Amino acid sequence: MVKKQNNHVCVIGSGIVGICTALHLMKKKWSVSLIDPNGPASKASSGNAGLLAASHITPVSSPAVLKQVPGMLLDPNSSLVISYSYLPRLIPWLFRFVIAGRPKKFIEYSKNLSELLKDTYSAYEPLVDEANCSNLIKRKGLIIALTSDESLEKIKPELSLKKSLGVKFEIYNKDKIKRILPDLDSIVKHAIFYENVSHITDPYMFAIKLFDNFKKQGGKHYLQEVKSFKTEKKLVKSVITDQDEIPTNAVVVCAGAWSKKLASQLGANVPLETERGYSVSLPNPGINISYPVISGDLRFCATPMGDSLRLAGTVELASIDAPAKKSRYSLMIKHALRLFPSLNLTGASYWMGHRPSMPDSLPVIGKSPIYENGYFAFGHGHIGLTVAAVTGKIIAELASSGKTSIDIKPFDSNRF
Numbered sequence: 001m002v003k004k005q006n007n008h009v010c011v012i013g014s015g016i017v018g019i020c021t022a023l024h025l026m027k028k029k030w031s032v033s034l035i036d037p038n039g040p041a042s043k044a045s046s047g048n049a050g051l052l053a054a055s056h057i058t059p060v061s062s063p064a065v066l067k068q069v070p071g072m073l074l075d076p077n078s079s080l081v082i083s084y085s086y087l088p089r090l091i092p093w094l095f096r097f098v099i100a101g102r103p104k105k106f107i108e109y110s111k112n113l114s115e116l117l118k119d120t121y122s123a124y125e126p127l128v129d130e131a132n133c134s135n136l137i138k139r140k141g142l143i144i145a146l147t148s149d150e151s152l153e154k155i156k157p158e159l160s161l162k163k164s165l166g167v168k169f170e171i172y173n174k175d176k177i178k179r180i181l182p183d184l185d186s187i188v189k190h191a192i193f194y195e196n197v198s199h200i201t202d203p204y205m206f207a208i209k210l211f212d213n214f215k216k217q218g219g220k221h222y223l224q225e226v227k228s229f230k231t232e233k234k235l236v237k238s239v240i241t242d243q244d245e246i247p248t249n250a251v252v253v254c255a256g257a258w259s260k261k262l263a264s265q266l267g268a269n270v271p272l273e274t275e276r277g278y279s280v281s282l283p284n285p286g287i288n289i290s291y292p293v294i295s296g297d298l299r300f301c302a303t304p305m306g307d308s309l310r311l312a313g314t315v316e317l318a319s320i321d322a323p324a325k326k327s328r329y330s331l332m333i334k335h336a337l338r339l340f341p342s343l344n345l346t347g348a349s350y351w352m353g354h355r356p357s358m359p360d361s362l363p364v365i366g367k368s369p370i371y372e373n374g375y376f377a378f379g380h381g382h383i384g385l386t387v388a389a390v391t392g393k394i395i396a397e398l399a400s401s402g403k404t405s406i407d408i409k410p411f412d413s414n415r416f
């Protein structure tokens with residue numbers, strides 16, 4: 001049995017969300033234990049595309065995406081794939097995904113996300129400064145590459161919504177694209193440039209630097225798996241792991257795609273699924289790109305990471321335990337070669353990770369519906385790296401004073 005302390009909080013999960021939450025709680029004078037059976041950033045927070053995508057205010061489900069989904073599911077070269085053996089389990093999530101893409105909901109959720117994303121940099125700043133890792137963040141912006149006039153027309157409603165919500169962008173023509181990205185193939189006709197996006201040149205190392213600072217400041221780390229909670233009336237009294245019972249004054253569930261069971265034990269039934277994503281890292285890509293590029297048509301991202309290049313993307317709706325599919329890597333490479341024909345693939349390394357995804361693309365940030373000292377911070381889908389620090393800041397405010405700097409009602413676990 002671990003010794004009892006005052007102001008002790010257990011943060012479950014040491015992905016980027018758990019680490020940032022732990023650090024923000026420490027700033028509010030909490031004594032923090034970070035619990036995870038795996039090392040820090042060993043799941044979704046390592047092999048991702050590395051974008052601090054403060055401009056990504058629109059949810060995945062949209063009127064435009066819903067129109068494209070049937071065609072994508074029939075296309076073997078599409079970046080979206082569903083495991084049909086898993087389909088019966090997925091139906092409730094898919095149903096909610098469709099509802100989330102209706103025009104009114106799309107606008108509402110975009111507003112909610114823009115509130116969350118506007119603090120992206122200010123919430124990271126103190127954590128990054130103290131961990132001395134600002135050198136890993138490059139503020140270059142983001143290019144969305146489009147291969148046809150039709151693609152540009154399709155994206156225009158989304159662009160005007162973004163503009164109305166304060167997102168800054170410019171539309172580049174072919175000449176401008178050629179000047180800034182000479183190795184991009186001439187099939188690219190238009191590009192959208194978002195200036196308020198940064199990229200992290202090593203997302204794993206970034207998380208490790210933050211984690212090391214957590215340890216340096218006296219944070220405790222348990223390599224243990226949380227199994228359940230001991231509760232008394234409306235309070236969580238201790239966290240039960242596979243090895244220990246850890247008394248606590250509060251608990252935060254930050255277990256990414258594995259949060260559903262833990263949240264359910266704290267009284268919330270959340271429609272959390274995983275959108276599995278893939279990445280291929282090329283140590284010697286043989287091309288020079290200084291900006292992250294997302295292909296708007298082929299739907300993958302190419303992020304420069306130091307001397308190497310990381311290709312990342314794909315949405316695969318399948319069981320959390322299913323093995324990675326090699327065909328997804330080959331497809332991403334095939335797509336990347338269309339945009340960057342002289343890409344060198346020698347020494348490629350491969351990764352698959354689990355995006356923790358809610359059907360409306362809004363994370364779950366808030367309190368347990370039953371336990372006064374139980375908190376949730378999971379379900380960040382495609383933008384977990386971007387909003388990890390904002391999430392941590394909100395949880396620290398909530399646990400310390402009950403008040404938050406932004407309205408967190410839209411992110412409540414009971415919103416469905």
Ligand SMILES: Cc1cc2nc3c(=O)[nH]c(=O)nc-3n(C[C@H](O)[C@H](O)[C@H](O)COP(=O)(O)OP(=O)(O)OC[C@H]3O[C@@H](n4cnc5c(N)ncnc54)[C@H](O)[C@@H]3O)c2cc1C
Binds near residue numbers: 012013035038
């Ligand atoms: C291909 C790809 C590209 C992406 N690109 C970007 C991007 O460019 N920008 C961006 O913002 N986001 C991106 N994302 C999304 C982002 O990576 C995730 O949203 C984010 O990493 C989720 O962080 P997390 O801490 O919630 O989850 P994770 O990093 O998965 O961490 C969860 C942790 O919980 C632990 N855990 C599970 N169960 C238990 C338990 N019972 N007890 C204790 N611990 C437990 C796990 O071991 C794990 O360490 C991308 C994702 C993918 C797959």
